[in-house]
Amino acid sequence: MKSIDKTNIILTGATGFVGSYFKLKLDSPNLFSTSKSGGANVNPIDLTNKDDLVKFFEFSKPDILIHIAGNKDVGFCEKFPDEARKVNVTATKYLVDLCKKYKTKFVYLSTDYVFDGKRGNYKETDIPLPSSEYGKMKLESEEIISNSGIDHIIIRSGALYGLNGKFYQWAVNSLRDGIQIEAIVDSYFTPTLLDDLYDITLKLISNHFNGIIHIVGKNKVSRFQMISKIADSIRILDPKLKPITIAESGLFFMPDLSLCPDKLNKELNIFTHTLEEGLEYLASTSKN
Numbered sequence: 001m002k003s004i005d006k007t008n009i010i011l012t013g014a015t016g017f018v019g020s021y022f023k024l025k026l027d028s029p030n031l032f033s034t035s036k037s038g039g040a041n042v043n044p045i046d047l048t049n050k051d052d053l054v055k056f057f058e059f060s061k062p063d064i065l066i067h068i069a070g071n072k073d074v075g076f077c078e079k080f081p082d083e084a085r086k087v088n089v090t091a092t093k094y095l096v097d098l099c100k101k102y103k104t105k106f107v108y109l110s111t112d113y114v115f116d117g118k119r120g121n122y123k124e125t126d127i128p129l130p131s132s133e134y135g136k137m138k139l140e141s142e143e144i145i146s147n148s149g150i151d152h153i154i155i156r157s158g159a160l161y162g163l164n165g166k167f168y169q170w171a172v173n174s175l176r177d178g179i180q181i182e183a184i185v186d187s188y189f190t191p192t193l194l195d196d197l198y199d200i201t202l203k204l205i206s207n208h209f210n211g212i213i214h215i216v217g218k219n220k221v222s223r224f225q226m227i228s229k230i231a232d233s234i235r236i237l238d239p240k241l242k243p244i245t246i247a248e249s250g251l252f253f254m255p256d257l258s259l260c261p262d263k264l265n266k267e268l269n270i271f272t273h274t275l276e277e278g279l280e281y282l283a284s285t286s287k288n
């Protein structure tokens with residue numbers, strides 16, 4: 001493969017939380033960034049419009065597609081599955097067809113929600129059984145890609161956190177303002193530093209990895225533990241945290257969506273950071 005700065009890359013979702021970080025880091029003349037509404041150096045391409053996609057592939061002739069765009073609003077996907085399917089599934093079909101035609105490697109960002117969230121520590125070899133419309137759509141896209149015969153990487157990650165993340169920023173602001181936070185104690189997940197996701201994705205691309213991989217942080221925590229650790233990292237000594245259960249919250253949370261990173265660690269010898277390391281890094285970066 002050509003070196004990454006000589007490789008034509010289409011990046012989707014480049015205005016979103018995850019995609020905008022990838023865009024910032026990739027920063028190459030051969031990067032073709034897209035999102036629905038567009039922006040500075042971001043082409044406005046609606047992925048549900050096949051004709052526009054055909055023209056865009058012909059123009060950019062990508063070696064790699066990094067497909068991050070999607071609708072991850074679990075509540076919206078439950079209420080309006082037909083609408084959400086357009087970007088979460090139909091667009092994937094269009095993109096797979098075009099990747100076949102242009103011999104483009106398909107890098108897809110999937111999610112822990114492909115599992116039912118009952119027992120956690122899911123491996124790549126476990127059979128997914130999504131319990132939400134969002135999870136079903138992401139799994140369907142995974143299957144379209146893996147059954148297509150094209151070169152691909154399917155990355156499952158979860159609860160990405162980073163400086164511009166809504167959850168992280170909300171937690172930091174609420175903790176600093178002394179606002180009481182109701183934090184769920186019986187819903188576990190494996191939060192993942194966005195920087196780790198980016199670095200490892202690039203490593204897998206340059207190592208010609210093909211297949212499915214879980215990229216998650218080292219620690220499984222509850223939301224309560226996560227917010228407590230954010231408080232520690234920004235030196236809030238007496239955070240106003242009220243422990244509540246999923247049942248008390250009345251919200252759509254699952255008991256355990258954690259993913260197991262053994263394949264990444266043991267087979268590929270690649271490691272993510274601990275939650276403490278990630279949060280300390282963010283706290284020190286935001287001070288600079």
Ligand SMILES: NC(=O)c1ccc[n+]([C@@H]2O[C@H](COP(=O)([O-])OP(=O)(O)OC[C@H]3O[C@@H](n4cnc5c(N)ncnc54)[C@H](OP(=O)(O)O)[C@@H]3O)[C@@H](O)[C@H]2O)c1
Nearest residue numbers: 013015016017018035036037046047069070072157159160
């Ligand atoms: N955030 C996480 O913790 C996490 C974890 C695992 C997997 N993921 C996956 O990562 C993806 C992105 O997450 P995010 O947090 O970055 O979401 P986000 O901030 O909501 O960004 C969504 C992006 O998708 C674009 N988009 C939506 N509909 C589109 C369409 N019809 N055509 C073209 N672009 C469209 C948006 O463009 P506009 O801004 O122009 O509308 C935006 O750039 C999702 O697919 C999700 O499944 C996220």
